[in-house]
Amino acid sequence: MRIAFLGFGEAARAFHDSLAPKLENGEFRAYDLLLDDAEKAGEMQVAMASRGVRPEASPAGLADAEWIFSAVTADQSLIAAQSIAPHLGQGALLIDINSVSPGRKRETAALVNETGADYLDMAVMAPVHPKGHATPVLIAGKNAAELLERFRDLGFSADVAGEAVGSATAIKMVRSVFVKGLEAITVEALLAAEASDCFEEILSSLSQSFPGLDWSKFPDYQFERTTRHGRRRAAEMRESGVTLDALGLNGGLAREIAAVQDEMAASGVKPAGDLRETVARVLSARRQGK
Secondary structure, X not given: OEEEEEOOOHHHHHHHHHHHHHOOOOXXXXXXXXXXXXXXXXXXXXXXXOOOOEEOOOHHHHOOOOEEEEOOOXXXXXXXXXXXXXXXXXXXXXXXXXXXXXXXXXXXXXXXXXXXXXXXXXXXXXXXXXXXXXXXXXXXXXXXHHHHHHHHHOOOOEEEEEOOOOHHHHHHHHHHHHHHHHHHHHHHHHHHHHHOOOHHHHHHHHHHHOHHHOOOOHHHHHHHHHHHHHHHHHHHHHHHHHHHHHOOOOHHHHHHHHHHHHHHHHOOOOOOOOHHHHHHHHHHHHHOOO
């Protein structure tokens, strides 16, 4: 079986690492824009070579694979599809795992289907580590039901969200308003607490009011996710904003969450292992406009 990755970042690597043992004779190949970046190509080449993944010079080199996972940043999802569409044809399946709005996925599906290839809307519903491709996913599209058994046979934890493209990602986008919003609320509240010199009082009060969140671990996790993955999460939240706008709701809320995620990533802080120290470092960086 030939499997390709359009984009070879964290999600694609996690999917490959757990899927490869399931396919003893499988062939893997990938293309990533970073292969064209003189400064970053080396790391990407190593990531592919160490996994036995064949690098391709352009998206065209992926087109004859049976399954092509599109795993790029949210703002590049349609551009990525446009780059490979001229080379697709019958027999190819583009599996779009990008965290984008239902409208974006429908637009991408139309582009892919015009080539004679098939398209599948896949939403990854939890962090890809440690389960890799066995992370819970939802799939949607006219071919979703018939593909479900094949996915499950390969170890995917998949369920069908519906026949209409966009049904899977809609669930992801709406859920993300809460998940990424909770991250933003947590980090902003604790940064404000540190700035107001009432950190311990706020932490104690929140711990008592919301004991189910396990405050011995919960805030550390929120700071780790936002500082490490803030850029990607911000792009996702902008797509959530588009989703809410299309529903006649407050997409501005999602864009405010995106702004917090961007600021956390821009801080450049790596969690210190001590929550108070991490908060202080982020606060200092944010005040300096980093």
